[in-house]
Amino acid sequence: MSTPETAVRELTYGEAVREAIAEEMRRDERVFLIGEDVAEAGHPFKTLVGLVQEFGTDRIIDTPISEPGYAGIGVGAAMTGMRPIVDVMFGDFITLTMDQMVNQAAKVHYMSGGKLKVPIVFRTTLGATRRSAAQHSQSLQAWVSHVPGLKVALPSTPYEAKGLMKTAIRDEGPVVIFEDKMMYRVKGPVPAEDYTIPFGVADIKRAGTDVTIVATSSMVTVALGAATMLEAIGISAEVIDPRTTAPLDKATLIESAKKTSRAIVVDEGYERYGVTAELASVIAEGAFYFLDAPVKRIGAMDVPVPFSPVLEDLTVPSEKMVFEAAKALCRKA
């Protein structure tokens, strides 16, 4: 038997999300969840199984297939004393909710001179390689990271999935949280006790000295895999997960790049005008005189995500791509 101090359980990423939501719903009766197939069905990814049995259909609310409508209903409920979690099944569908997220939720607090608050969580997904083609595979975190008033969280492990979700639910304003749909069955340590992860604090997933790899969400695993490959050829990579793109922990990124003198940024969103562009410019502006090479960006290929596996796999950043980029930066090619 483990002692209490060392009893770190393993949960899947999906279980961690569910536990966060359940704990917050027990803690605060204002929290409810609304979306498509969330009650009896327990969500198509099965992340919400069991919640309706505990909380009932008054708090786990199945909607028609009307993303703009129930997103807007969430905004109105949030403005009037409730704390909704709006479930947007696929990240691609946030395009349908844009007016409610961007013109309403993000701006109400500011436009009202600080009088109205919108404590709402938009829960959605990112990630390709599920063979779901162009309308169910995008990673659109850049879209919402662009908008003042929204916070954006990108959990990369079960630990982050729980901690960031709890922080999102407790936030006084709108938060968009993108879960990596390819990670739902991946296990990792998740403390049983209550914990939250502050927004705007990056996590150094692996310390290193030769090259900084900043990676978000699904790309953290890719970066760590590349770091292992790099270690084998004598390159020490530091892997940093910003965990939230808004707010962004610029200092940790810049300090790491100053230390290693080389930086790669990896994100599964489209490379063009994407998260990688923003993070790379933060590093370039903040660490320019310490850099030995231009900051390298690696995002998803700028094409609609194709269906055929042989094509789809080409569009997503891989360990090999990150490895090669790091090797080139460190002139070990």
Place this chain on the structure above:
Amino acid sequence: MTTTHAIEPRMELEQHLHMYRQMAKIRAFEEQVNELYKSAKMPGLAHLYVGQEGVAVGVCEALRRDDFITSTHRGHGHCLAKGATVNRMFAELLGKEPGYCRGKGGSMHIADPETGNLGANAIVGGSAGIATGAALSAKMRGSGQVAVCFFGDGALGQGLLYETMNMASLWTLPVIYVCENNLYGEYTPCGDTVAGDILARPRAFGVHAESVDGQDVQAVHATMRRLVERARRGEGPAFLECKTYRYYGHHVGDVNREYRTREEEREWMTTHDPLLTLAGRLTAQKLADAGVFERIVSDVKAEIDTGVQFALAAPYPELSEVDEDVYA
């Protein structure tokens, strides 16, 4: 309601005179806004509510202070009718610190949670979700509050309205969709944009729907009271089409109004004016005389004059406030 008529005629007259005062206040406010625009004292534009006063006043007089409303780009009338003060309204329109949004919202975004006003919205139809969500929240909290969503005929083209009406009906939410049909969506007659029968749309979702003469504040008020009581009893959402007319153009800068005739405008202003209609009726019933209405108009004028002077003299926000309240 017939009981109320029989027992409390005096109280009823007071309420009708109060409604006249509220309509007169909105009209005087908007005429002053137009002057501020023409004299280049107001930044940006404003969409005037003149002509539609009977709708906002008839609806809001049927609500409790803690009932919710969501408003539109043509929203000054809704805000005032729900209880906003002219001083802080003018201050907001001028982008001044004491404004309802500390100058950050302006004409199209005035919000006043203290009077249940969840904000005007510059996205046509954009507040249908907010109002319906407020109704869901009221139901979940068991607060007995009702939410009213104001929108114009232009918003009938927005899908959000139908998605939310569907859910409001499914979940029996205490929300009333008030469609102010003023015949024009911006510069286009609604006949060019609205197919079929308007009331058939909410009815398709099982939403109780009625139409009323929006220029008759007593009719709007009586109808609304019924719909509000119905919603508060848990009998679900309703849709009220108020047939009305905006006397000015789409906004203060729309002065030529090529899309409609002066004859049409004159007809509405003379035979369908909400203030003339109410004053004429109360006078004919010998419940009030011309002197009563003159005194109200003169009181209101003084309130407006004081309010605009307050706003003109008020300070602008500190520049350091520009990035405050982005995040709660």
